Ligand SMILES: O=c1nc[nH]c2c1ncn2[C@H]1C[C@H](O)[C@@H](COP(=O)(O)OP(=O)(O)OP(=O)(O)O)O1
């Protein structure tokens with residue numbers, strides 16, 4: 471039987487990136503956009519890792535399939551790490567990317583240019599029925615601009631400037647984002663983790 475994985479996300483931007491990044495792994499990828507009846511997991515954890523584990527374990531138990539969940543967000547130094555785990559709901563429960571960006575820009579209006587460092591953080595939890603859940607993470611460093619630039623990507627990408635590239639995340643082509651992003655850095659760690667898991671599993 472073909473190997474399958476569910477990526478436990480309802481975020482279309484994330485789903486697209488995972489489908490691209492997993493296209494070199496020989497595994498069939500589904501997301502929660504394919505499972506409208508999936509349990510709506512409340513993100514009650516106090517860290518990205520805890521929330522990723524909650525999402526991955528709930529869905530892997532519901533469908534008895536290996537499940538990977540992503541909990542990610544923007545961590546801004548001058549805002550003491552906010553919006554952090556609250557990134558998706560920063561301007562309210564309805565998860566509005568534009569309102570979230572507006573709130574960050576307003577809060578940072580008096581922050582000088584050389585104090586606008588931030589990072590994107592991504593925690594992935596891998597839940598496999600009958601095995602211990604594992605987490606990995608990745609980060610991407612940048613700076614918060616004063617206005618939006620670029621139309622690619624999703625979420626906070628238009629205000630996240632990457633010095634090395636001289637562009638925002640939303641100006642990068644998707645192939646480039648998928649090489650350097652926090653999500654890409656976390657996904658890079660998966661092949662060796664999965665190999666170890668299945669190798670150890672076969673020893674029993
Ligand atoms: O590459 C990214 N580029 C821009 N913004 C990003 C990125 N990665 C995460 N973010 C922001 C979007 C959202 O405001 C929050 C994720 O929140 P998070 O709960 O992990 O995802 P979500 O609720 O949108 O979907 P789901 O929980 O179904 O996976 O961080």
Ligand SMILES: [Mg+2]
Pocket residue numbers: 513558
């Ligand atoms: Mg979420």
